[in-house]
Amino acid sequence: MIVPGAAQGVRVGRARDEAHVNLGINIGQRTKQLLYDLTGVAVAAVMLFPIYWMVATAFKPGRDILSLTPKWIPAPFTLQNFQDAIARPYFLDDVKNSVIVVGVMLVLAIAIAFLAAVGTARFGFKGRTAFLITIIAVQMVPLNALIIPLYLMLDRVGQTDSLAGLIACYLAVVLPFMVWTLRGFVANIPAELEESAMIDGCTRVGAFLRITFPLVGPGLVATAIFGFIQAWNEYIVAYVLLSSPNNQTLTVWLASFTTNHGPEWGPLMAGATLTGLPVVAFFLVLQRYLAGGLTAGAVKG
Amino acid sequence: MGVAIATPDLESAPRRPGRLRTNLLPYALIGPSVVVIGGILAFPLGMLVWLSLQHYGLRELIAHQGEWVGAGNYQAILVDPLFRQVIVRSLLFTLACVGLTLLFSTLIALLLLKVRQAVRVILMSALVFVWATPVIVTVDIWQWMFDYEFGVINYLLTQLHVGNFIHHNWFDNPVQGLSVLVLVVVWGAIPFVTITVFAGLLQVPADVMDAAHVDGAGAWQRFWFVTAPILKPIFLIVTCLSTIWDFGVFIQIYVMLNARPSSDYFTIAIYSYRESFGVTQYGLGAAIAVIMVLILVIVTFFYVRETVRVAEVAA
Numbered sequence: 125m126i127v128p129g130a131a132q133g134v135r136v137g138r139a140r141d142e143a144h145v146n147l148g149i150n151i152g153q154r155t156k157q158l159l160y161d162l163t164g165v166a167v168a169a170v171m172l173f174p175i176y177w178m179v180a181t182a183f184k185p186g187r188d189i190l191s192l193t194p195k196w197i198p199a200p201f202t203l204q205n206f207q208d209a210i211a212r213p214y215f216l217d218d219v220k221n222s223v224i225v226v227g228v229m230l231v232l233a234i235a236i237a238f239l240a241a242v243g244t245a246r247f248g249f250k251g252r253t254a255f256l257i258t259i260i261a262v263q264m265v266p267l268n269a270l271i272i273p274l275y276l277m278l279d280r281v282g283q284t285d286s287l288a289g290l291i292a293c294y295l296a297v298v299l300p301f302m303v304w305t306l307r308g309f310v311a312n313i314p315a316e317l318e319e320s321a322m323i324d325g326c327t328r329v330g331a332f333l334r335i336t337f338p339l340v341g342p343g344l345v346a347t348a349i350f351g352f353i354q355a356w357n358e359y360i361v362a363y364v365l366l367s368s369p370n371n372q373t374l375t376v377w378l379a380s381f382t383t384n385h386g387p388e389w390g391p392l393m394a395g396a397t398l399t400g401l402p403v404v405a406f407f408l409v410l411q412r413y414l415a416g417g418l419t420a421g422a423v424k425g
Numbered sequence: 426m427g428v429a430i431a432t433p434d435l436e437s438a439p440r441r442p443g444r445l446r447t448n449l450l451p452y453a454l455i456g457p458s459v460v461v462i463g464g465i466l467a468f469p470l471g472m473l474v475w476l477s478l479q480h481y482g483l484r485e486l487i488a489h490q491g492e493w494v495g496a497g498n499y500q501a502i503l504v505d506p507l508f509r510q511v512i513v514r515s516l517l518f519t520l521a522c523v524g525l526t527l528l529f530s531t532l533i534a535l536l537l538l539k540v541r542q543a544v545r546v547i548l549m550s551a552l553v554f555v556w557a558t559p560v561i562v563t564v565d566i567w568q569w570m571f572d573y574e575f576g577v578i579n580y581l582l583t584q585l586h587v588g589n590f591i592h593h594n595w596f597d598n599p600v601q602g603l604s605v606l607v608l609v610v611v612w613g614a615i616p617f618v619t620i621t622v623f624a625g626l627l628q629v630p631a632d633v634m635d636a637a638h639v640d641g642a643g644a645w646q647r648f649w650f651v652t653a654p655i656l657k658p659i660f661l662i663v664t665c666l667s668t669i670w671d672f673g674v675f676i677q678i679y680v681m682l683n684a685r686p687s688s689d690y691f692t693i694a695i696y697s698y699r700e701s702f703g704v705t706q707y708g709l710g711a712a713i714a715v716i717m718v719l720i721l722v723i724v725t726f727f728y729v730r731e732t733v734r735v736a737e738v739a740a
Contacts, residue, residue, distance in 0.1 A: 157541065164540040167533055168551035171615070175554055177577060178566045192591075194577045236457040243454025255455055260732050262466050264725040266673035268694040269714040272701045273469035273476060280489055296465030303458055357559040359676050364702060375561045379680045382568065389569050396562040407557030 178400075181393040182206065189390050205394035212391065217370045218377040225287050225373060226355045229294045233302055233351050234344060236295075241306035242336075246315065256307075259300045267297060271364050278365065285367050293361050298351040305350070309343025310336065349410040353403050374399050473718075476711035483705045491708065498712035507688060508696070508713070515672060515693045518603060522671040523664060525611045530618035530663075535648070537623050549620070556616035564680045567609045571595050596682065599689035606690075609677050614670070618663050625659040626652065658735055665728035669721055693717045 181189055182205050183198035209215060244252055274293055275284065283289035313336055321331035359375040366372045378399055381392045477498055479491030502508045533552075537545055555563075570578050579590040596602040629652055637647045653660075675694040678686055686695060693713065701710025 157539075160536065160539040161541055161544045164536055164544040164548045167536065168544075168548045171555050171612070172551045174563065174566045174570060174612070175558060177570060178562070181569065190575050192575065192580070194575070194580055236461060239454040239456075240458035243451040247451035247454075249448070249451040252451070255459070257729060257733065258462070261725060261729050262462060264669055264721065264728060265466060265470060266669065266694070266717065266721060268673050268675050268698065269473065269718050270466070270469045271698070272707055272711050272714060273472035274465070275702075276476070276481075276486070276707065277469060277472065279486070292465055296461050299458060299461055300466075353557075357561065359561050359680075375559065378561050378565060379676075379684075381565070382683055387569075387572065389572070389575070392565055393569065396565045400558050400562045403559055404554065404557040407553065 178393045178396055181389055182397045184390065186390055205390035206398070208388075208391040209395040209398065212395070214369045214372065214377060215395070218372050218374050221287060221371060222356060222374040225290055225294065226352055228287075229291045229298070229355055230348055230351050232291075233295055233298050234348055237299055237302035237306050237347065238340075238344065240303045241310045242332075244303070245307045245310035256304075259304050263300045263304075267358075268360060271360060274361065275364055284365050285371055287366075287371065290362055290365055290373075293365070294355045294358065297358070297361075298354050301354075302347045302351055305347050306340070306343055309340050309347075313339045346410055349406045352406055353410075356403055470718075473711050474715055476708055477715045479708045479711075481707040481711070486705065486707065494708065498708050499716075501709065502712055502716070507691070511691045511693055511696045514603075514691070515674075518607065518674065518692060519668055519672045521607045522610045522614070522674075523667045525607065526614040526618055526667055526671075527660070527664065529611065530615050530622055533615065533619045534622040534626055537619070538626055552616040552619055555613065556620070560613060560676050561680060563613055564609065564677055567605070567612075568681055571605055599687075602682075602690065606674075606677055606681060609681065610671060610674060613677075614667060618667065621663055622656065622659060625656045629655050658731055661731050662728060662735070665724050665731070668724045669728070672721060672724075673717065 180196075180198045183201050183203070184195065185200060185202045185204065188195045188198070188200075243249075244256060278284045278289040278292075283292075317335050317339075318328075318331040321335050322328060326334060357375060358373075359379060362373045363376050363379065366376065369377075378392075378395055381388075381395060476491065478493065478495055479485070480494045480497070481491040485491045533548070537548060540548065570576050573579065573592055573594040579593050582588065582590040595605050633651055634647060637651050642650065673694050674692055675698065678690055678692060678695055679698075682690055691699065694717065697710045697713035697717065699710075700713060701707045
């Protein structure tokens with residue numbers, strides 16, 4: 125803060141005046157800061173409320189849920205809704221299906237995406253730019269638009285009500301983003317590191333496995349988690365393709381809850397909490413990678 | 426491995442076989458991706474266009490053979506008054522969602538700069554939680570909150586004397602219902618956009634900001650003349666992505682209305698879905714989907730151009 129004359133040792137009275145002014149500014153700034161902080165907390169509360177309401181409802185006994193005056197906190201507290209949700213037909217089947225679909229898809233996707241990431245980050249070749257532009261553009265094709273041909277294609281080979289068909293679809297959905305992100309991670313590791321390892325006697329493959337692969341580890345984790353979230357949350361393709369209830373995934377189970385059983389909000393909110401839990405957990409691991417995300421480097425010139 | 430014995434011969438040019446291998450290697454590396462993306466994204470996209478030129482109903486589905494009708498499906502759609510409504514509704518819905526998302530996200534991002542560290546952590550965590558929650562889950566939550574009988578929103582609005590909302594069904598009136606859906610979409614979109622814009626704001630050089638301050642620029646002027654131009658690429662990308670996501674909105678509307686949305690709630694994705702899987706007119710549904718893709722291609726073009734430019738600058 126610039127205080128004119130302060131450094132020149134002026135009269136005490138003037139100094140006192142300035143102290144008053146300073147205090148005024150401080151109080152003004154403090155109230156302003158307090159206002160900002162309060163607004164920040166209020167925004168956080170408003171944003172979080174729906175999620176709080178889900179968890180709170182999930183722990184409330186039925187009569188507290190269906191009451192005209194809502195109870196703000198879940199007291200008394202019950203786990204009955206979770207038991208009900210888990211005991212529902214097909215819940216466990218569908219959890220298993222979701223895990224299988226996401227697991228198999230991720231293993232395949234990581235392997236395929238990693239190869240392409242290395243190919244595009246480490247080599248210059250004809251068609252590289254075209255490939256990369258396709259990778260970006262293809263992410264923008266809305267999945268809803270592709271459902272009709274995907275359904276007819278899989279129908280022709282008899283894979284509409286099978287997890288294999290769904291895995292293939294998800295693979296194609298997550299792959300472009302994974303290639304693009306992993307490419308960034310690989311490109312950030314200087315090729316010189318590999319080269320010096322090769323000068324020190326490593327083979328090309330050895331240098332890659334010992335130097336690049338460990339360094340790109342966090343990138344692989346981040347990309348895998350991203351793929352997990354996308355596939356775990358996907359609804360439309362699963363809904364269209366999988367017709368028998370024991371073949372469906374968790375999101376389809378959750379979305380059909382109200383239509384099949386009428387609004388039983390308690391078990392529904394418990395099921396929703398259980399579905400969201402793994403995603404939130406993984407997301408918290410991932411978030412520092414996501415902050416830059418799709419626009420990484422946008423402003424750094 | 427025996428590599429220690431071999432002295433690297435830096436002078437000689439790579440031998441021919443080695444060179445051939447490095448030439449083919451990148452193609453081998455991207456090969457699997459090309460096959461998957463080509464087979465499961467590009468091929469269906471082509472098939473979609475081909476389907477849109479066929480009459481393809483239940484009979485054709487069983488026979489695996491469509492009947493060529495040329496532009497017939499498109500002609501049918503373009504004279505369909507319902508389709509015109511659907512397009513207008515989709516565009517307005519997208520405009521409302523994207524506009525409100527950008528407005529609130531920018532405000533929250535600016536707020537994040539001002540608040541103290543502890544509050545910033547709280548607000549960021551709240552945003553990340555919302556972002557992480559699966560869309561289906563959020564739709565179920567909002568459905569419960571807007572329940573006409575026991576929903577907390579009706580209770581709150583009544584208590585706050587906004588009006589009498591006891592047993593008020595928001596989805597009886599499509600304007601109200603769509604407003605609720607805009608709220609659901611915007612609430613879900615705010616975290617990603619806010620965090621992205623905030624990441625951009627952190628990159629605005631402090632000295633430029635100080636210089637503007639010294640030159641007497643007010644807060645609004647500093648935002649408009651310093652921050653906004655620097656953030657332009659980020660705003661552009663975020664706007665394109667939001668437009669693409671919101672124009673193709675499906676889950677929120679479909680699940681919120683219990684998989685039975687009335688035609689007042691048809692957006693383009695729902696209309697296409699309804700034509701194909703509801704009344705088994707796959708050809709018509711495909712034609713609608715093609716129109717949706719074509720509209721989005723325009724937006725995508727800007728997105729791709731900006732992303733490539735940004736990637737080139739960063740490289």
